[in-house]
Amino acid sequence: MQRRVTGLIAVVSALGMTAALGGCGGSSGSGDVTLRLVAADYGDSKANSSQKYWDELTKAYEAKNPGVKVEVSVYSWNEVDAKVKKMVADGDAPDMAQIGAYADYAAKGQLYKADDLLSINTQADFVSRLTEAGEIDRTQYGMPFASSTRLLFYNKKLFRDAGLTPPQSWSQLASDAEVLKSRGVKYPYALPLGPEEAQAETMMWLLSGGDGYTDTVGSYGIDSKQNVETFTWLKEKLVEKGLTGPVAPANLNRAEAFAAFTRGEVGMLNGHPTLMQAAAAKGVKFGMVPMPGINGRSKATMGVADWMMAFRQPGHAEQVGNFLDYVYSEKNVLKFSHEYDLLPVTTSASEAMSADKSDADLVGFLDELPNAELYPVAKTSWASVSADIKQQIGKAVGPKGSPAAILGQLQRAAAAEENAS
Incomplete structure (x- = not known):
């Protein structure tokens, strides 16, 4: 989400995703594969850096998928978009990037369609307003990762x-x-x-x-x-x-x-x-x-979203899709949302948050999401x-x-x- 605040408030967005996985418990393809993910940091200190979240998530994923290793590089919001842009320009695109905008890359044909990656259950679980914001000509390229309302x-x-x-x-x-x-x-x-x-x-x-x-x-x-x-x-x-x-x-x-x-x-x-x-x-x-x-x-009301996207260049669609199904499980979406006081980007995680009395303060924000208007992010x-x-x-x-x-x-x-x- 561009709207980054450092020091006092360091975050700005997010919602969650479904528990139905696309076979995340088994092998995700023959041969050893290393996936590279570049992600933004939602924390405001080393203690709550997003690197810690990703390290724990990838360790659990790799234990269930021994043929796949996931390397995550986390950068501040001040530099992450530029890092990804340079990697792509140098012909060294990461498998995935979790950043603020996807439209430029989609317009150049550099991204996988969400249909090429995600299980039906995972893709269907995204909050509909966020799915729409991730589409260009009714094809979804941007997968919502974090969202908030006001x-x-x-x-x-x-x-x-x-x-x-x-x-x-x-x-x-x-x-x-x-x-x-x-x-x-x-x-x-x-x-x-x-x-x-x-x-x-x-x-x-x-x-x-x-x-x-x-x-x-x-x-x-x-x-x-x-x-x-x-x-x-x-x-x-x-x-x-x-x-x-x-x-x-x-x-x-x-x-x-x-x-x-x-x-x-x-x-x-x-x-x-x-x-x-x-x-x-x-x-x-x-x-x-x-x-x-x-x-x-x-x-x-206004909604804001940050985006996950997958680049075609490395060519690991099957493994990337399997990993993203895991990322968007209800458990992982809720964990991220709770860690950074954000809203879940999936319906299943949103419903779980709404039903949890400890999340009562967030219900007002959740209620606004279905009718929220997002920035015109599909425009390059x-x-x-x-x-x-x-x-x-x-x-x-x-x-x-x-x-x-x-x-x-x-x-x-x-x-x-x-x-x-």
Whole structure:
């Protein structure tokens, strides 16, 4: 998921998968085979590095499949995509990569189809919204590995002391923020539109305003009438009234906003599951509600996914498929999700999590997933468009900013990228 936070919050996504394996208990082919996997690190220290998760998983897998060895190299989110890109460019593609985007490789014919790899039970167990996001022209290349949704977090103590209830509409969010400001709250509503993950905060607000990055046929529609109205409201009703705190939204990154929330300085902000643990560790009492919409709760929320993909170059389809069936077993999906406070990417693991009382805090996020809207990751242009949004969108709510002008600029750049790709 691009949206990586280091230090305070180091993760950003995930869901889980089925227990039905494609023969994972037996031999996966004649002869000895070594599979190479390059994976992203969801931990924030050596103690909880994803390397530890993969080492334990591959050790158990190899014990059941003596003809196959799996070597896993784990890199930080700051370098893993570039590592894989260089390996592919050098003609040395790994068998598998677990990274943030798959579309470029799929468009060049470098990936196996999921149909070529996974058992029917495993492929059918993916959460349907995530399966759809992993498809290009109705063929699945990207296998969801990690996912999360977003809810509106609010500080229970600040709300209780001010006699407020969590907002269900934009107008209530603004009025709650005004009361919090009058009581000296530093960030009544934290609006992180800084370059770290501005594309996420932007998408949440566009969805709550009834639109998004693309239209009904999948073309970019960043400067739609609804999107311009959404950012005009943000600028006029929140930012210009001083309800978003002392740091200009264009300069406020998600990690900084999360850290301020754990210090009790934020009344409301959008967050993902990993914020729960960080806030609880600092003793902050918080509540979570769906993102408010214009006249009631938003009809859609944002989902984020990271992806597993398999490269055709090494040519180990049978062994890769057998290993991935094991990776996506209910037990392994749940273990990963619990380790990093993420959501499972499979229906079976999601149902198990929903039924587990110890996971009660995650149910709200799970409930949002079936209707979540994901980034347009099937577009090869999305990486460039996302980078452009990160750098420019904060200007739309700045003192001299024009939502219509900035969104129009982003739309023209997105259309050009789409045509070029």
